[in-house]
Amino acid sequence: MSDSGSAPVHPNARTPEDVFRDFRGRRAGIVKALTTDVEKFYKQCDPEKENLCLYGLPNETWEVTLPAEEVPPELPEPALGINFARDGMTEKDWLSLVAVHSDAWLLAVAFYFGARFGFDKEARRRLFMMTSGVPTVFEVVTGSGKKQSKNPNGNSKNKSDPKPSKKPNSNSKPAKQPPQKHEEPISKEDKGVEEQAYLCGSCGERYANGEFWICCDVCETWFHGDCVRITPAKAEHIKQYKCPGCSNKRSRE
Template sequence: MEGGSGQYNPRTVEEVFKDFKSRRAGIIKALTTDVDDFYQQCDPEKENLCLYGFPNESWEVNLPAEEVPPELPEPALGINFARDGMQEKDWICLVAVHSDAWLLAVAFYFGARFGFDKNDRRRLFSMINELPTIFEVVTGMAKRPVKEKSTGTNSSSKSKAGGKMRSSEVQMKMLKTPPPKDEDDEDDEEDEDEHGDTLCGACGENYASDEFWICCDICEKWFHGKCVKITPARAEHIKQYKCPSCTSNKRARS
């Protein structure tokens, strides 16, 4: 198994961090955009299953490695057994927390194996800590609060729009259509900075003005169009967009 073999061994801080980000991206994909497939694969009738994230940003639900001790630290064992004993959202959050712990274990396993000193370990953790955890991405806690504006006649509308642009506004930014210039240009620049704090609910990466984004009308999380497989053309025909997680939760309740 790729997740448990010793064939891929990053040796520098940058390589370990790249490995961490790739495995993290695979697990986030399993718990967000691919959540229906992930849910089905975690059959409680099967043996102990683990969720693996791989360096190629893919994921897999599989049995743990047979060798003892394993070549790499193993993810949480038996995640499938808890699937039907709790709410789906709570179960996904539980898997996310254990996945965060596993990713740190793998990263610092590589650090120990290749003799990182305390400065290298500190630098590695600092780089990792700049990213939101998988739990924060899954629960939406990764989205930073937007500061309120208290001055000017447009304060109420600005604060309401801050960090939560509607789809039409995002499409305008994607097409790089400049807004009309007026005396509120400075406020617009501040809004742009605030949008930069918004994180994708699927991959956890920051907002970029040259990328198409779409907001879920149910949970109000923002997503890269490419992460949820929505194009600008398709978005024009969607009256109410529901992200994969909200769609899955609705099916589970029905």
């Protein structure tokens, strides 16, 4: 087997932020395999081949290959034999199944690094908050992610606007529940981690001034134009934009 993510992208990583960058890169690769690269991914998962696994790599690419031969492997292994189930169910259900197992694998790898680098309770909590702040692969593939708040007037969003009409700010956040009596006050650090919830649905990066973003009219998730290959000029001619996950979902129903 090739090195399929058997070595971390940050060999000297020591912080939750380092591990989260590794998580985000692997997640982006898997999302590509199950959305924009789905035809290529489907063909590589031939049931006539041996047990195959889907690996997300830290450089935002993906690979379908055999699992590691060594026991135990250097990193947790993804679900084995995803190719065997390909022709035994609808393509939509198969992709959803692979997505669920991929989410479990991504978390396993992240917290393996957490243990390896000796994260304490606070560092593990920060890592959990960051990994929970981006949509799961399953949510992206099925379009079942939580919808962002709509504009108060109910109008659709302007796709040609160079930035989201509802940028990640205090006005667009869901209402917070009052803390329970047993909970500790939210620290400044926790508030910073909460901001991770307002990220691109594909790559997980935050919005930056001047970037072109586009919002899916189905799941209402925001994406960098570059991540979904939509330019401002192309957006001008799109009456209703569907992200890769929602497009795949509807084309297979």
